[in-house]
Amino acid sequence: MKALILNGEKDNKASLNKYSKIIIKELENRDYEVNTVILYEEKIADCIGCFGCWIKKPGICVIDDYAHKIATMFINSDLIIYLTPVVFGGYSYQLKKALDRMIPLISPFFIKVDGEIHHKPRYKEYPSILGIGVMSEFEKEQVELFNDLIKRNSINLHSPNYASEVFVKNKDIDHIQQGINNLLNRVSDKNE
Amino acid sequence: MNNTRKVILLIGSPRGVYSTSSVLGNYILKKLEEQNFKTEVLHIHSQLKSQSKREQLLDKIENVDLILLAFPLYVDTLPAPVIRTFELIAENISEKQQERTQKLIAIVNCGFPEASHNRYALATCEQFALETGMQWIGGLSLGMGGAISGKSLDKLGGMVTNVKKSLDLVSESIIKDEKISEKAIEYMAKPLLPSKWLYTFMGSISWRIQALKNKAYSKLNDTPFI
Numbered sequence: 235m236k237a238l239i240l241n242g243e244k245d246n247k248a249s250l251n252k253y254s255k256i257i258i259k260e261l262e263n264r265d266y267e268v269n270t271v272i273l274y275e276e277k278i279a280d281c282i283g284c285f286g287c288w289i290k291k292p293g294i295c296v297i298d299d300y301a302h303k304i305a306t307m308f309i310n311s312d313l314i315i316y317l318t319p320v321v322f323g324g325y326s327y328q329l330k331k332a333l334d335r336m337i338p339l340i341s342p343f344f345i346k347v348d349g350e351i352h353h354k355p356r357y358k359e360y361p362s363i364l365g366i367g368v369m370s371e372f373e374k375e376q377v378e379l380f381n382d383l384i385k386r387n388s389i390n391l392h393s394p395n396y397a398s399e400v401f402v403k404n405k406d407i408d409h410i411q412q413g414i415n416n417l418l419n420r421v422s423d424k425n426e
Numbered sequence: 427m428n429n430t431r432k433v434i435l436l437i438g439s440p441r442g443v444y445s446t447s448s449v450l451g452n453y454i455l456k457k458l459e460e461q462n463f464k465t466e467v468l469h470i471h472s473q474l475k476s477q478s479k480r481e482q483l484l485d486k487i488e489n490v491d492l493i494l495l496a497f498p499l500y501v502d503t504l505p506a507p508v509i510r511t512f513e514l515i516a517e518n519i520s521e522k523q524q525e526r527t528q529k530l531i532a533i534v535n536c537g538f539p540e541a542s543h544n545r546y547a548l549a550t551c552e553q554f555a556l557e558t559g560m561q562w563i564g565g566l567s568l569g570m571g572g573a574i575s576g577k578s579l580d581k582l583g584g585m586v587t588n589v590k591k592s593l594d595l596v597s598e599s600i601i602k603d604e605k606i607s608e609k610a611i612e613y614m615a616k617p618l619l620p621s622k623w624l625y626t627f628m629g630s631i632s633w634r635i636q637a638l639k640n641k642a643y644s645k646l647n648d649t650p651f652i
């Protein structure tokens with residue numbers, strides 16, 4: 235099985251390093267082949283909202299940069315980890331710049347999911363999503379918002395499963411490790 | 427009338443003047459200009475391109491009374507450049523440790539028919555206001571946004587009656603220095619077209635026509651990455 239970690243670290247302060255290391259270790263223990271992208275290191279342009287990925291080169295963004303590589307790894311993975319500082323209840327710019335460029339992976343056409351309109355899948359299978367947010371102090375509204383966002387993304391992306399959790403910074407390694415283990419159990423329950 | 431209030435419209439759509447965000451925001455701005463508000467429009471995408479432009483953006487935001495933020499829903503939340511703007515404003519504030527006086531209104535439009543897709547994006551804007559000490563005046567949410575795409579509301583007839591009612595109410599609230607009313611929120615959230623089926627049917631035809639024009643029709647369902 236393949237996993238892709240999208241590390242949405244804001245800059246090179248390496249504050250998510252600790253989490254990334256634990257996630258990689260736990261995934262490898264479970265026999266995942268792991269790819270990691272530290273997003274701020276890669277040149278990824280912002281989506282220009284042209285829908286060229288649906289009507290000009292269906293399935294491929296018209297901007298040719300590292301986002302292509304991510305899209306290829308993304309759709310060929312079983313599990314994607316969104317690792318990000320929690321920014322007002324959502325993702326960091328670094329993570330979001332990549333996610334906005336993933337819409338070539340779905341179809342422009344529509345489908346109803348639980349009475350609500352979404353886009354049809356383009357591919358037969360999509361990865362599950364694991365959201366790992368990090369914040370310096372626990373704030374209930376933002377934590378709930380982050381969990382909701384992961385759930386919403388999993389619907390739009392036709393993910394077979396999702397799980398998420400927000401970690402408060404400076405907890406000890408054992409605590410983080412246990413949390414990540416629980417998350418991986420949750421997200422792989424339905425995968426198997 | 428002597429009015430010294432300053433309003434900045436931040437457009438968070440990369441489609442600039444062809445966007446729904448621009449049409450909705452500029453409609454309110456025009457009403458405010460009639461009341462002698464000092465107004466300005468900035469397009470976030472171009473404004474983030476260089477350090478000097480980013481500084482200019484932050485300076486302007488420091489000096490306004492009201493920020494009107496209009497953006498499209500991208501992947502269930504704010505487009506990346508709007509998040510970047512929030513991050514920059516928050517960093518700027520923590521550096522300066524100033525007292526905030528700005529007010530914030532957000533207008534989100536999305537491509538799916540249900541306005542409710544936008545609720546988490548609005549909640550994020552509210553959290554941003556809370557964290558940065560801005561005053562949250564409220565948020566509007568529109569579904570079926572693709573039906574406007576840069577077209578003037580005055581030319582779209584009955585389809586946008588509720589949108590205009592909402593924006594008129596919001597303009598009045600701003601002028602009176604009040605919060606956005608529930609009525610304005612309700613009007614904006616009403617569907618532009620009578621049925622979801624009709625909207626998605628028309629949407630699908632539009633994708634097909636555009637793909638035909640680009641000689642990509644036969645590739646519409648391609649799966650290039652596997």
Ligand SMILES: Cc1cc2nc3c(=O)[nH]c(=O)nc-3n(C[C@H](O)[C@H](O)[C@H](O)COP(=O)(O)O)c2cc1C
Nearest residue numbers: 439445446447498499500501502536537538571572
């Ligand atoms: C990258 C990207 C992601 C999008 N994600 C969503 C989404 O999650 N939900 C939705 O309803 N519409 C989504 N849309 C559609 C836009 O919200 C819609 O086209 C909107 O009307 C554009 O507004 P604008 O003209 O102000 O840019 C997305 C569009 C793009 C380009």
